[in-house]
Amino acid sequence: MRNSVKLTSNYFSDNRAVQSQSGAGIYLDGHNTVIDKNIFVKHENSVILITESINTVISNSIFVANTASNIIVTRDSIYFVNDNENEIHIYNSTIAFNHLGENTANVLTLGLNSTIENSIIWDNSPAHTQPWLNGFQVNDGAIQITNSIVEYGYYNDKSDNVVDADPQFVRPEAGDYRVLLNSPAIDSGIDLGELGITSDITGNNRPSDGNADDVEAFDMGAFER
Ligand SMILES: [Ca+2]
Ligand SMILES: [Ca+2]
Numbered sequence: 001m002r003n004s005v006k007l008t009s010n011y012f013s014d015n016r017a018v019q020s021q022s023g024a025g026i027y028l029d030g031h032n033t034v035i036d037k038n039i040f041v042k043h044e045n046s047v048i049l050i051t052e053s054i055n056t057v058i059s060n061s062i063f064v065a066n067t068a069s070n071i072i073v074t075r076d077s078i079y080f081v082n083d084n085e086n087e088i089h090i091y092n093s094t095i096a097f098n099h100l101g102e103n104t105a106n107v108l109t110l111g112l113n114s115t116i117e118n119s120i121i122w123d124n125s126p127a128h129t130q131p132w133l134n135g136f137q138v139n140d141g142a143i144q145i146t147n148s149i150v151e152y153g154y155y156n157d158k159s160d161n162v163v164d165a166d167p168q169f170v171r172p173e174a175g176d177y178r179v180l181l182n183s184p185a186i187d188s189g190i191d192l193g194e195l196g197i198t199s200d201i202t203g204n205n206r207p208s209d210g211n212a213d214d215v216e217a218f219d220m221g222a223f224e225r
Helices: none
Strands: 005-010 011-013 027-029 034-037 039-041 048-052 057-059 062-064 072-075 088-091 095-097 107-108 115-117 121-123 134-140 143-148 160-163 170-172 174-181
Touching: 072 088
Parallel strands: 005 034, 011 039, 027 048, 034 057, 039 062, 048 072, 057 088, 062 095, 072 107, 088 115, 095 121, 107 134, 115 143, 121 143, 143 160
Antiparallel strands: 170 174
């Protein structure tokens, strides 16, 4: 496939799309894009809108304090519905404290076969009218979530080790989304080294032994300890 772009270590804030159906932070219609170690805050429209893009990877990234109707959304270019080929893979990312006001759209709208691994999805609103869906909308099937903290949980036959427990951020009110030593996120991820994930959003090595049991293991979320 063509189109290989990698966006690394950028800070996107306070963006708004002129057209409501466009992406405020990133509008993506290329293939094989990697969005690694980026921070997205205070967007008023869809932060990342993906259309007709195959194999998008988001890793080691933070999405906080956005008021978009969808933080990450995959859409068919014509009808604005999910495109099954627009699968997206989210690894070791933190999606928290995004409050969408009175808009009842979902936090994430992801195409079929999308996956979320080693991530933290916490304190986003509004929750889906069906709480067990927790703001996820998928087309004609379920996405796979593994080894992640998801508020209200997320359970289906594709999911494994999804924990509904406070991630214990250090000081979220001050923009510190690392987690405390006793966080359930520490050393509870799966090894994603073979996918090329070897460091966290600040450049710290993954995996690292964060719970002092002499075993290095991946954390959940954008930070490693
Ligand atoms: Ca660790
Ligand atoms: Ca350990």
